[in-house]
Amino acid sequence: xxxxxxxxxxxxxxxxxxxxxxxxxxxxxxxxxxxxxxxxxxxxxxxxxxxxxxxxxxxxxxxxxxxxxxxxxxxxxxxxxxxxxxxxxxxxxxxxxxxxxxxxxxxxxxxxxxxxxxxxxxxxxxxxxxxxxxxxxxxxxxxxxxxxxxxxxxxxxxxxxxxxxxxxxxxxxxxxxxxxxxxxxxxxxxxxxxxxxxxxxxxxxxxxxxxxxxxxxxxxxxxxxxxxxxxxxxxxxxxxxxxxxxxxxxxxxxxxxxxxxxxxxxxxxxxxxxxxxxxxxxxxxxxxxxxxxxxxxxxxxxxxxxxxxxxxxxxxxx
Numbered sequence: 404x405x406x407x408x409x410x411x412x413x414x415x416x417x418x419x420x421x422x423x424x425x426x427x428x429x430x431x432x433x434x435x436x437x438x439x440x441x442x443x444x445x446x447x448x449x450x451x452x453x454x455x456x457x458x459x460x461x462x463x464x465x466x467x468x469x470x471x472x473x474x475x476x477x478x479x480x481x482x483x484x485x486x487x488x489x490x491x492x493x494x495x496x497x498x499x500x501x502x503x504x505x506x507x508x509x510x511x512x513x514x515x516x517x518x519x520x521x522x523x524x525x526x527x528x529x530x531x532x533x534x535x536x537x538x539x540x541x542x543x544x545x546x547x548x549x550x551x552x553x554x555x556x557x558x559x560x561x562x563x564x565x566x567x568x569x570x571x572x573x574x575x576x577x578x579x580x581x582x583x584x585x586x587x588x589x590x591x592x593x594x595x596x597x598x599x600x601x602x603x604x605x606x607x608x609x610x611x612x613x614x615x616x617x618x619x620x621x622x623x624x625x626x627x628x629x630x631x632x633x634x635x636x637x638x639x640x641x642x643x644x645x646x647x648x649x650x651x652x653x654x655x656x657x658x659x660x661x662x663x664x665x666x667x668x669x670x671x672x673x674x675x676x677x678x679x680x681x682x683x684x685x686x687x688x689x690x691x692x693x694x695x696x697x698x699x700x701x702x703x704x705x706x707x708x709x710x711x712x713x714x715x716x717x718x719x720x721x
Contacts, residue, residue: 429485429693435459435493443533446526452534453477454500455489456542465497465548465573465717466538468531470557472579473508473518473619477501480554485693487710488552495714498544500534504556511559512566512590513583513617515626518556527560528568535571550717552576552710554689555610559583565599565638566592574598574675574720576713579610579687582634587626596642598675600716602709603631604685606701612681635667635679642677644669653706662704664690678716680707 435458443450469488471480480501481489488499505525508518520527531551538544550573553561558580565575567590574597581603583589605612609619614630629637639648650667662684669677682690686701691710695703 428482431481432486432490434489438489441537443530443537445530445533448505448525450502450505450530450533452500452502453481454498454538455492456498457492457496460498460542461496462543463545463548464543465550466535466544467497467499467714467717468534468549468551469499469501470509470551470553470560471501471504472555472557475507476503480557483554483694483696484689484710485691485708487691487693487708488714491710491714495718497714498538498542500538502530502534509553509556509560511556512563512588513559513626513628514587514589515624516556516559517623528564531564532568532571546571548573550574550576552578552713553580554578555580555687562634563590565597566590569593569595569597572597574600574717576600576602576716578602578689578709579604579607581610581612581614581628581631582637584614584627584629587628594641596675597638598677598716598720599638599642600678600680600713601631601635601638602680602682602690602707602713603634604682604687604701606684607687608701609687631679631681635677638677639669642669642675644671644674644677648677648679655706661702662706664704664706676716676720680712682707 439454441452506519508520510520510525510527535549539546551561558577561575561577612631616627617625648667648669653664665681667679682704685704688696688700689709690704690707692705692708
């Protein structure tokens with residue numbers, strides 16, 4: 404009888420893992436050059452990174468800085484994006500670098516966040532500046548074509564950088580991250596326009612689509628954020644757009660019942676564009692066709708490939 408109960412418990416645990424915690428991952432792709440690891444000394448701290456630089460990268464190529472979420476690292480972010488940026492570097496000829504946050508986190512602009520990086524006031528802006536210079540000197544990347552894409556805590560850092568160093572970046576993308584409210588904002592925005600792509604989900608269990616308190620399943624408050632639509636409207640106004648944006652639904656070829664994706668955009672000639680991808684029914688994750696997040700994070704849509712649309716947005720900027 405004891406063995407039967409134990410077997411039942413193991414079976415139940417296995418089913419819980421399979422349904423809520425299991426992630427379908429893609430294999431790491433074969434690349435024209437091996438991935439690179441490195442260390443830079445910034446503010447008295449040794450900061451580490453992983454990078455993918457394709458063979459025969461032309462001089463003046465773009466650089467994408469890809470920022471992981473909380474309690475993650477660059478290796479994890481490569482995996483949950485389905486290695487999408489890595490694959491794109493091969494034929495699009497850009498470099499991508501995955502920095503590692505301090506003790507797994509970034510010093511974003513939310514007052515209420517209490518990550519070690521915020522408590523210790525880690526100089527993540529200095530780290531990114533050092534990365535830009537390193538990749539310019541070592542690989543000849545164009546300092547004027549540096550882009551930042553971040554997820555969750557990394558998306559919050561991308562939003563902070565859009566406010567504090569827009570002159571150093573050619574554009575940013577933030578996934579599962581809305582702007583902090585004024586009461587929760589711990590930086591002084593410079594008020595300069597910058598191209599912005601946002602990707603948020605209506606059923607995100609951590610970053611509330613309609614605004615409010617950010618928690619990790621009810622624990623560890625990061626304070627309040629604006630709604631996704633208010634975040635989009637903020638950048639639309641900052642970039643000088645007027646009138647109503649254009650909205651369209653993306654194709655839905657797989658017939659997934661749980662999610663649909665809409666793209667809302669402001670593209671006024673002469674103004675930095677702003678785009679919002681809304682994943683209806685999606686969760687706290689990076690949508691892509693190669694990786695399915697654990698169900699505890701919410702539903703994964705395969706109707707949009709985040710690395711591909713982010714890179715296309717960056718690539719096509721004037």
